[in-house]
Amino acid sequence: SYELTQPPSVSVSPGQTASIACSGDELGNKYTCWYQQKPGQSPVQVIYQDTKRPSGIPERFSASNSGNTATLTISGTQAMDEADYYCQAWDSSTVVFGGGTKLTVL
Amino acid sequence: QLQLQESGPGLVKPSETLSLACTVSGGSISSRSYYWGWIRQPPGKGLEWIGNIYYSGSTYYNPSLQSRVTISVDTSKSQFSLKLTSVTAADTAVYYCAREGGGGGGSGFDSWGQGTLVTVSS
Numbered sequence: 001s002y003e004l005t006q007p008p009s010v011s012v013s014p015g016q017t018a019s020i021a022c023s024g025d026e027l028g029n030k031y032t033c034w035y036q037q038k039p040g041q042s043p044v045q046v047i048y049q050d051t052k053r054p055s056g057i058p059e060r061f062s063a064s065n066s067g068n069t070a071t072l073t074i075s076g077t078q079a080m081d082e083a084d085y086y087c088q089a090w091d092s093s094t095v096v097f098g099g100g101t102k103l104t105v106l
Numbered sequence: 107q108l109q110l111q112e113s114g115p116g117l118v119k120p121s122e123t124l125s126l127a128c129t130v131s132g133g134s135i136s137s138r139s140y141y142w143g144w145i146r147q148p149p150g151k152g153l154e155w156i157g158n159i160y161y162s163g164s165t166y167y168n169p170s171l172q173s174r175v176t177i178s179v180d181t182s183k184s185q186f187s188l189k190l191t192s193v194t195a196a197d198t199a200v201y202y203c204a205r206e207g208g209g210g211g212g213s214g215f216d217s218w219g220q221g222t223l224v225t226v227s228s
Contacts, residue, residue: 001169001170031211031212031214032212033212033213033214033215035153035214035215037153042202042218042219042220042221043153043202043215043218044218045214045215045216048207048212048213048214048216049211049212049213049214050212054216086152086153088153088214088215090212093166094155094166094167094168094169095143095155095158095166095168095206096155097145097152097153097154097155098152099152100152100153
């Protein structure tokens with residue numbers, strides 16, 4: 001079965017750039033989405049179709065997808081961005097989530 | 107504004123069947139543009155996709171759960187439902203329903219319910 005691998009945790013200082021990687025076999029040939037989940041809340045989509053931001057998502061959220069790796073980038077990271085982030089892709093009509101990355105802003 | 111609301115028992119006994127419903131409001135469950143999905147999250151763990159359904163009844167399931175899962179849709183009630191049979195403690199999780207834009211087209215799950223915790227215990 002298809003797998004997406006994320007680092008368990010990433011730390012970033014306020015105002016700096018955070019990058020969260022998601023790796024999978026030939027992931028660049030698949031569409032990838034990203035979700036933000038804060039404690040006790042439902043996930044919120046922050047990126048779809050590899051690079052697009054839904055309405056209401058700040059411009060500091062961006063993403064890329066090439067080769068075997070998709071990357072979520074948060075520029076000028078703020079304390080409110082501290083959350084778990086999940087990548088998601090499709091493989092043969094099934095949906096696959098990465099294991100999630102806890103972003104700590106310190 | 108689209109809203110999704112999960113409903114169902116919060117406690118299920120081992121070996122029994124977990125049944126949940128998701129009521130869609132503020133939008134049409136019969137839209138040809140969307141699929142409707144179930145995702146779960148065990149306490150302290152990550153997201154796991156359970157399956158999707160189209161308004162016509164076409165379904166797609168997680169292969170690891172396929173033998174125990176049935177997702178159905180009732181357009182007259184604007185609801186879609188999840189049944190998971192032979193549950194064990196490993197099925198204890200927050201269960202989310204969500205809308206997906208067109209399966210495989212890259213739109214992803216753009217709207218989520220608040221989630222409901224289901225505990226499997228005797």
